[in-house]
Amino acid sequence: MNQSKRKQILQRLRDDNPHPTTELNYSSPFELLIAVILSAQATDVGVNKATDKLFPVANTPEAILALGVDGLKEYIKTIGLFNAKAENVIKTCHILVNQHGSAVPESREALEALPGVGRKTANVVLNTAFGWPTIAVDTHIFRVSNRTGLAPGKNVLEVENKLLKVVPAEFKVDVHHWLILHGRYVCVARKPRCGACLIEDLCEFRDKTET
Structure with missing residues (x-):
């Protein structure tokens, strides 16, 4: 995937959810x-x-x-x-x-x-908690990064390092929330909801679904 397409993906995710955060409840x-x-x-x-x-x-x-x-x-x-x-x-x-x-x-x-x-x-x-531009790669981020072509890697550390390398600085603080939520609700494991995906036309996954 070229960098222009990556930036378009991240821009769309940001436009859809400008201030993402964890779904865990916490106040400190x-x-x-x-x-x-x-x-x-x-x-x-x-x-x-x-x-x-x-x-x-x-x-x-x-x-x-x-x-x-x-x-x-x-x-x-x-x-x-x-x-x-x-x-x-x-x-x-x-x-x-x-x-x-x-x-x-x-x-x-x-x-x-x-x-x-x-x-x-x-x-x-x-x-x-502290606003560092770190990326916590869980199963959702690993799947979305590989499936879309955004940042493919054989293991979570490879995907983390690839994301840190290719994600522009302006997106780094929020990208891990966008990708988790995208994997949790749209790009799900068994049958991704490609028809409802706002980055479907930019995604490089070959076996897209209509739902």
């Missing part, structure tokens, strides 16, 4: 961090149902530590892998209190040192 960097940790192999809807009850009760590292592992599990037990996630959240809260003054660090290295936080989670927090 800490709430976002916890929500993203809980969202691994879970839906945003499922995480929101749990955090909508958890955060009014405990939305600081100290408050979650006061719940303890068992207390936290009661709030997140509807989420997949909740046992491991509860352990990771408690360990993360200890580190935040003891090493970062209870604040979420604005540092990739420090974020990736937290239990339950990998590169993707760190990218989401840096982008959404």
Whole structure:
């Protein structure tokens, strides 16, 4: 795909949604961090149902530590892998209190040192909480980038690096939200809704559908 076509795709996505953001509910960097940790192999809807009850009760590292592992599990037990996630959240809260003054660090290295936080989670927090031009490649972004031809790659790191290379600076802060939402609602896995896609004519996917 040439750069002119890439820019047209991103311009259309921006025109359609000028101020995209995550579908996870949060009101602070800490709430976002916890929500993203809980969202691994879970839906945003499922995480929101749990955090909508958890955060009014405990939305600081100290408050979650006061719940303890068992207390936290009661709030997140509807989420997949909740046992491991509860352990990771408690360990993360200890580190935040003891090493970062209870604040979420604005540092990739420090974020990736937290239990339950990998590169993707760190990218989401840096982008959404702090406005960094990072791109968190999940299954949706990986699929859309390869299917459309926007930034093909064999694995998530290849796609991330390709996107960082080819996406113009003016789009970098928001591109990961546009691509996630596009993959979640239009360019879905089994049968993409090509007939309802605003970039269909620019997309290089060969097996387009009419729906």
